Amino acid sequence: xxxxxxxxxxxxxxxxxxxxxxxxxxxxxxxxxxxxxxxxxxxxxxxxxxxxxxxxxxxxxxxxxxxxxxxxxxxxxxxxxxxxxxx
Amino acid sequence: xxxxxxxxxxxxxxxxxxxxxxxxxxxxxxxxxxxxxxxxxxxxxxxxxxxxxxxxxxxxxxxxxxxxxxxxxxxxxxxxxxxxxxxxxxxxxxxxxxxxxxxxxxxxxxxxxxxxxxxxxxxxxxxxxxxxxxxxxxxxxxxxxxxxxxxxxxxxxxxxxxxxxxxxxxxxxxxxxxxxxxxxxxxxxxxxxxxxxxxxxxxxxxxxxxxxxxxxxxxxxxxxxxxxxxxxxxxxxxxxxxxxxxxxxxxxxxxxxxxxxxxxxxxxxxxxxxxxxxxxxxxxxxxxxxxxxxxxxxxxxxxxxxxxxxxxxxxxxxxxxxxxxxxxxxxxxxxxxxxxxxxxxxxxxxxxxxxxxxxxxxxxxxxxxxxxxxxxxxxxxxxxx
Numbered sequence: 290x291x292x293x294x295x296x297x298x299x300x301x302x303x304x305x306x307x308x309x310x311x312x313x314x315x316x317x318x319x320x321x322x323x324x325x326x327x328x329x330x331x332x333x334x335x336x337x338x339x340x341x342x343x344x345x346x347x348x349x350x351x352x353x354x355x356x357x358x359x360x361x362x363x364x365x366x367x368x369x370x371x372x373x374x375x376x
Numbered sequence: 377x378x379x380x381x382x383x384x385x386x387x388x389x390x391x392x393x394x395x396x397x398x399x400x401x402x403x404x405x406x407x408x409x410x411x412x413x414x415x416x417x418x419x420x421x422x423x424x425x426x427x428x429x430x431x432x433x434x435x436x437x438x439x440x441x442x443x444x445x446x447x448x449x450x451x452x453x454x455x456x457x458x459x460x461x462x463x464x465x466x467x468x469x470x471x472x473x474x475x476x477x478x479x480x481x482x483x484x485x486x487x488x489x490x491x492x493x494x495x496x497x498x499x500x501x502x503x504x505x506x507x508x509x510x511x512x513x514x515x516x517x518x519x520x521x522x523x524x525x526x527x528x529x530x531x532x533x534x535x536x537x538x539x540x541x542x543x544x545x546x547x548x549x550x551x552x553x554x555x556x557x558x559x560x561x562x563x564x565x566x567x568x569x570x571x572x573x574x575x576x577x578x579x580x581x582x583x584x585x586x587x588x589x590x591x592x593x594x595x596x597x598x599x600x601x602x603x604x605x606x607x608x609x610x611x612x613x614x615x616x617x618x619x620x621x622x623x624x625x626x627x628x629x630x631x632x633x634x635x636x637x638x639x640x641x642x643x644x645x646x647x648x649x650x651x652x653x654x655x656x657x658x659x660x661x662x663x664x665x666x667x668x669x670x671x672x673x674x675x676x677x678x679x680x681x682x683x684x685x686x687x688x689x690x691x692x693x694x695x696x697x698x699x700x701x702x703x704x705x706x707x708x709x710x711x712x713x714x715x716x717x718x719x720x721x722x723x724x725x726x727x728x729x730x731x732x733x734x735x736x737x738x739x740x741x742x743x744x745x746x747x748x749x750x751x752x753x754x755x756x757x758x759x760x761x
Contacts, residue, residue, distance in 0.1 A: 293581075297584075300580050
């Protein structure tokens with residue numbers, strides 16, 4: 290993305306900022322364990338869990354690694370685990 | 377040319393009118409008050425077709441100017457001291473958004489202790505904000521620098537805001553003969569404001585967006601490059617200004633009797649007038665003294681200063697400000713510019729909070745400098761310490 294003088298931007302450009310670079314831990318979704326309850330999707334402050342049913346996907350371009358999804362995933366599933374970024 | 381005897385503030389207001397700003401927003405504060413009072417009258421009397429936005433603080437005044445400038449208007453504000461301090465956050469935003477706002481600064485000391493009197497601590501406090509800073513020696517220069525600054529700042533290769541600084545009371549409240557330019561000449565020089573980009577409902581953009589760590593460093597680099605370019609742009613537009621108005625400001629530093637000067641005084645603003653008189657007396661007594669006046673403080677004209685001081689034997693820098701715990705702002709920059717030249721550069725903190733600086737004081741500073749004494753507050757009243 291070239292710099293606009295005065296840091297200007299047209300609408301809809303915020304998706305160009307890959308805010309996932311802030312992350313220390315990244316979540317991994319085990320779709321085999323997922324019950325499709327959708328709690329992680331609702332709790333994600335970044336709205337970066339997409340899909341439906343048991344085929345949810347986490348967009349790591351924008352996930353900041355807060356871990357709320359892993360924390361709130363119900364005990365009977367525990368389909369999401371957090372892992373240290375290797376960078 | 378018609379010379380008129382006029383108060384500095386009124387001359388500035390009359391000149392701002394000639395620049396045809398479309399939006400003015402300011403909050404009155406001593407010693408800037410007369411400027412905004414006069415501009416409010418000028419608009420109320422129908423002599424200038426502009427919006428005067430009344431606000432409840434300086435923070436709002438500059439915020440209104442930021443919005444109006446982003447919307448594509450030529451804007452003006454003026455302030456001083458505590459007002460500039462209150463604007464602080466917006467000062468940096470206006471520069472980062474690259475909005476060509478012109479703001480007059482009637483230089484005044486900063487609280488505490490409260491002082492309404494002149495020094496240059498207020499604008500110096502904002503030296504790192506990314507605005508152009510120019511300092512006038514007299515009222516004619518103060519009003520001319522307003523016109524010139526619009527031209528430089530609106531240049532699409534620059535796109536920066538500028539402080540036009542002139543000493544509070546010493547210039548703002550003093551009646552001097554001035555030549556107020558003709559409207560048609562100002563129109564010819566400036567032309568209408570053509571924004572590089574602007575807020576437009578039909579083609580929306582946002583200003584001053586969020587920059588991630590991957591971009592922020594590059595934005596600051598490009599901002600710094602634009603400020604550095606402003607020196608050459610100022611020289612170029614000042615030459616065009618001289619052709620139309622007959623007054624040449626194309627040097628970023630002013631020189632007075634520098635030809636064979638062994639002791640050079642460096643100073644900024646109205647104090648240069650007093651120094652010139654002192655130099656005339658010292659020259660008559662056989663002393664080889666000269667003055668290097670700093671017209672532009674940001675960008676700092678390091679190369680021009682280094683060249684001008686190449687034959688000096690010693691330099692006395694008069695600073696009407698201090699970076700507490702270090703030195704005066706001008707001295708710090710001049711020592712940097714002259715690194716490796718091996719001449720003593722001594723700093724004198726002088727005239728803070730409205731303390732008068734007289735011809736005898738300038739002579740005393742030269743005496744101290746020739747004796748190798750400096751990097752000090754000049755004129756401390758030992759009996760109250």
